Amino acid sequence: MNKEDLVIRPIRPADIKAVQSFLLRQLKELFSQEGQPAMTEDVWGLEKRYVEPANCNMWGIFxxxxxxxxxxxxxxxxxxxxxxKGRYNLPxxxxxxxxxxxxxxxxxGLGAKLLAEMTAFCREQGYAIMYLHTHRFLPGGFNFWKKEGFVITLDEGGSAELVHMEKWL
Structure with a gap:
């Protein structure tokens, strides 16, 4: 795959099955816990969670x-x-x-391009802060977010190596 031939754009309803397949492969590869309801609920409801609400979005690299x-x-x-609980101003x-x-x-550099899309969207929608959680064991995840200006708000550690991070816009 040549990265110059790739297109980053918001997903459309017609993309949902392909995006779900991609996400399920990623979850299986990275977490080896395919089918966990807590981890896949939004995958099965992509359209309702990310496509339909005006202040939400999902991008794909195609x-x-x-x-x-x-x-x-x-x-x-x-x-x-x-x-x-209570840390963030939810709207x-x-x-x-x-x-x-x-x-x-x-x-x-594709992650940085996706982050640029997300950041621009967040600003357009009036968001003031971006929150995420990641796991230290994910390849490149934690270090990428840190390099992009996200700061740790809570490091749960443990077997999940869960880290909560945020970035003010």
């Missing part, structure tokens, strides 16, 4: 053949994480999610 090679999403943070807090790049294309 090959010329239409294959999905990466994804990233923004939705309004919903205060669901107990350890962070102006965006949550970054489902940011995955095909392993053959990692470390080529």
């Amino acid at each position: 090959t010329p053949a239409g294959e999905v090679a990466g994804t990233a999403a923004i939705c309004t943070y919903n205060d669901r994480i107990a350890l962070l 102006v807090t965006a949550e970054v999610g489902r940011c995955y790049i095909d392993q053959r294309l990692r470390r080529q």
Whole structure:
């Protein structure tokens, strides 16, 4: 795959099945826990979660053949994480999610391009802060977000190596 031939754009309803397949492959590869409801609920509801709400969006990286090679999403943070309850002003807090790049294309600047799209969208929508959580074991994830100006708000550690991060816009 040549990164110059790739297109980054918002996903459309017609892309959903291909995006779901890509995400499920990524989850299986990175987490080896395919089918966990807590991890896949939004994957099965992509349209309702990321496409339909005006202040949410999901982007895909597409090959010329239409294959999905990466994804990233923004939705309004919903205060669901107990350890962070009440930390964020919910209407102006965006949550970054489902940011995955095909392993053959990692470390080529595509994540930064997706982040630029997400950041511009967040500013247009009036968000003031971007929140995310990641895992230290994910290839490139934690270090990428740190390099892009996200700061740690809570490091849960443990076997999940879960780290919560944020970036003010």
